[in-house]
Amino acid sequence: MEIAPQIHRIPCVFMGERVAYVHLLIGEEFSLLLDTCCAHNPEQEILPYMERIGFDRERLSYILISHSDLDHQGGNEPMKAAAPNAKLLCHSLDRPWIESTAAIMQGRYLQFDEPHGLETPAEAVAEMRALTLSCPLDGTLEGGERFRLGPDWWVRVVNTPGHTYGHIALYCERSRTLLAGEAALWHAILDRDDRPVLPPTYCYVDSYLQTIDRLLEMPIEAFSAAHWPVYRETADIQAFLRESREYCWFVEEQLLLFGREMGRFRLQDALRELAPKVRRWDESGDGLLTFPFCGNLARLTQRGLLKEGKNAAGWVEWSLP
Numbered sequence: 001m002e003i004a005p006q007i008h009r010i011p012c013v014f015m016g017e018r019v020a021y022v023h024l025l026i027g028e029e030f031s032l033l034l035d036t037c038c039a040h041n042p043e044q045e046i047l048p049y050m051e052r053i054g055f056d057r058e059r060l061s062y063i064l065i066s067h068s069d070l071d072h073q074g075g076n077e078p079m080k081a082a083a084p085n086a087k088l089l090c091h092s093l094d095r096p097w098i099e100s101t102a103a104i105m106q107g108r109y110l111q112f113d114e115p116h117g118l119e120t121p122a123e124a125v126a127e128m129r130a131l132t133l134s135c136p137l138d139g140t141l142e143g144g145e146r147f148r149l150g151p152d153w154w155v156r157v158v159n160t161p162g163h164t165y166g167h168i169a170l171y172c173e174r175s176r177t178l179l180a181g182e183a184a185l186w187h188a189i190l191d192r193d194d195r196p197v198l199p200p201t202y203c204y205v206d207s208y209l210q211t212i213d214r215l216l217e218m219p220i221e222a223f224s225a226a227h228w229p230v231y232r233e234t235a236d237i238q239a240f241l242r243e244s245r246e247y248c249w250f251v252e253e254q255l256l257l258f259g260r261e262m263g264r265f266r267l268q269d270a271l272r273e274l275a276p277k278v279r280r281w282d283e284s285g286d287g288l289l290t291f292p293f294c295g296n297l298a299r300l301t302q303r304g305l306l307k308e309g310k311n312a313a314g315w316v317e318w319s320l321p
């Protein structure tokens with residue numbers, strides 16, 4: 001689907017009903033693909049889409065990766081192989097996890113296991129690994145770069161940290177379209193039928209809230225993010241952003257109240273007791289609350305409202321200062 005002149009939005013399906021929208025920008029001189037979804041998605045949707053609209057994959061100039069996550073970078077190796085003239089780029093801060101499947105598995109997906117006494121099932125680990133085919137990058141971005149795609153067509157890279165530190169969005173100046181990735185995550189991630197299936201997996205709360213404030217100030221006329229419908233009304237775009245921010249505050253407040261009630265707790269306690277209160281998605285997605293919870297708990301700790309320590313078993317626990 002073309003959501004603005006020469007900007008195509010391609011739905012990519014993975015893990016059953018999940019969807020990530022990748023974007024293809026086709027200028028007269030240069031072209032750019034934003035994200036590659038998972039290992040199978042170049043072949044399943046991206047390349048067939050290019051063929052359908054008569055775009056020669058050899059003409060692809062750039063592949064930009066919005067951030068390190070398997071449903072955004074997982075197809076890097078097959079996509080680069082299919083479009084060998086394209087330069088593969090991402091923000092420098094996300095580079096280590098984008099270039100190495102082992103590094104993203106350890107640093108992102110399994111990061112909570114050891115410190116919190118959790119155990120990610122072996123089948124889940126194997127599935128995530130299989131969906132993520134990494135390859136070396138051709139270069140890195142810092143945010144602020146402008147790519148010229150045609151005689152009078154420029155798009156700008158905007159660093160939008162929060163979900164990861166190196167998260168980038170892409171802003172088309174002439175159509176005021178923001179390809180937002182997961183810069184803001186609302187109160188749930190949606191599936192292919194727009195059903196809420198996962199919690200918003202923001203991680204670095206101060207950065208996340210600053211990013212949302214920044215986006216609220218930008219002139220945006222079309223907002224196309226990775227797991228949500230396209231929004232075109234200013235009121236809808238602002239509501240999406242404000243609700244993302246308010247949900248993050250709400251979770252933080254719930255964690256603080258929980259800490260005051262319990263006096264001392266572990267991550268599992270918070271997951272078990274608070275999931276029903278904060279859930280705006282299908283129950284099966286509760287496991288990913290580890291990301292936003294640890295983000296908010298780190299911020300509460302940093303502000304001196306909670307204290308982080310370890311129990312006798314060596315697992316992280318929080319208590320009142």
Ligand SMILES: [Zn+2]
Binds near residue numbers: 020071226227
């Ligand atoms: Zn995603």
